[in-house]
Amino acid sequence: MAKYWLNGTFVNKEQASISVFDHGVLYGDGIFEGIRFYNRVAFCLDAHLKRLHYSALAIGLTLPYSLEEFEIAINEIIERFSEAEGYLRLVVTRGQGPLGINPNACPRATAFIIADQLLSVSLQVRQQGAKLIIASTRRLPADGLDPRLKSLNYLNNVLAKMEANQAGVDEAILLNAQGHVTEGTTDNIFIVRDGQLFTPPVIDGALDGITRKLVLKLAAELNIACCEKTLAAYDLYTADECFLTGTAVELVPVREIDGRQLPASPGPVFIQLQKAFKNSINANMQNKLVTRVAS
Numbered sequence: 001m002a003k004y005w006l007n008g009t010f011v012n013k014e015q016a017s018i019s020v021f022d023h024g025v026l027y028g029d030g031i032f033e034g035i036r037f038y039n040r041v042a043f044c045l046d047a048h049l050k051r052l053h054y055s056a057l058a059i060g061l062t063l064p065y066s067l068e069e070f071e072i073a074i075n076e077i078i079e080r081f082s083e084a085e086g087y088l089r090l091v092v093t094r095g096q097g098p099l100g101i102n103p104n105a106c107p108r109a110t111a112f113i114i115a116d117q118l119l120s121v122s123l124q125v126r127q128q129g130a131k132l133i134i135a136s137t138r139r140l141p142a143d144g145l146d147p148r149l150k151s152l153n154y155l156n157n158v159l160a161k162m163e164a165n166q167a168g169v170d171e172a173i174l175l176n177a178q179g180h181v182t183e184g185t186t187d188n189i190f191i192v193r194d195g196q197l198f199t200p201p202v203i204d205g206a207l208d209g210i211t212r213k214l215v216l217k218l219a220a221e222l223n224i225a226c227c228e229k230t231l232a233a234y235d236l237y238t239a240d241e242c243f244l245t246g247t248a249v250e251l252v253p254v255r256e257i258d259g260r261q262l263p264a265s266p267g268p269v270f271i272q273l274q275k276a277f278k279n280s281i282n283a284n285m286q287n288k289l290v291t292r293v294a295s
């Protein structure tokens with residue numbers, strides 16, 4: 001059963017609501033993080049809190065709680081959750097104010113955390129690979145909204161997801177205004193060619209994904225050559241392997257893009273990285289458990 005923390009208090013589902021005057025609802029004026037926990041330990045929590053802090057700085061939002069207070073709330077909601085594994089959504093909005101876009105009219109930010117399950121990818125897709133399309137909806141330009149800012153503005157991602165639904169596939173990839181590959185609707189994208197790993201640079205319009213960063217680190221440790229490179233649709237169609245990364249999706253192989261079958265799904269590089277990813281989840285759990293026992 002889902003658990004809810006709202007502005008410092010654990011509440012039930014009926015109480016877990018915010019005002020119609022909240023600027024997060026009225027203008028998408030807010031930021032968020034999606035965080036997974038395994039065996040009651042939040043994964044990459046420091047990285048998520050750091051990104052939340054930077055998103056808040058970027059939009060001039062004073063967080064209503066310190067990062068330490070958020071960490072305590074996160075650990076407590078994980079303890080209260082019915083299962084040892086799940087997903088957290090931490091949202092901070094500009095808070096309540098009068099109608100009108102001015103953020104200065106909102107005296108205090110609203111913060112909430114939901115703990116729940118998020119079944120974004122079926123077992124079949126995890127095992128056999130996802131089908132993708134390249135959406136006609138473009139990613140918001142990086143000079144309009146910095147892609148590193150994890151804001152509540154997801155409407156063009158929603159529109160791209162609708163295109164995927166209509167095409168009967170699992171995910172849509174958004175290009176930027178120049179036609180370069182950016183990312184999926186809620187995930188980053190990687191390709192493999194001749195044993196080398198490539199992912200689009202953040203500046204092309206990709207979120208600075210925490211899973212993306214971890215995969216780049218794991219690849220370096222495994223001596224898999226990897227680099228950030230501007231990619232076109234052509235690079236996806238002609239890749240040896242392709243996969244998606246994200247907190248919700250974790251690592252998911254891709255088997256088809258715009259009707260073109262990829263040679264391997266899951267491919268050998270994916271399998272290596274997937275194994276290393278699982279090891280880092282286990283290492284994260286062990287470290288945190290040891291720290292808790294020691295303190």
Ligand code: PMP
Pocket residue numbers: 034157183184185186187188206207208209210211212245246247248
């Ligand atoms: N891109 C977008 C648009 C996302 O919403 C997400 C999910 N947070 C990602 C990429 C993956 O980022 P992360 O690995 O930090 O979850």
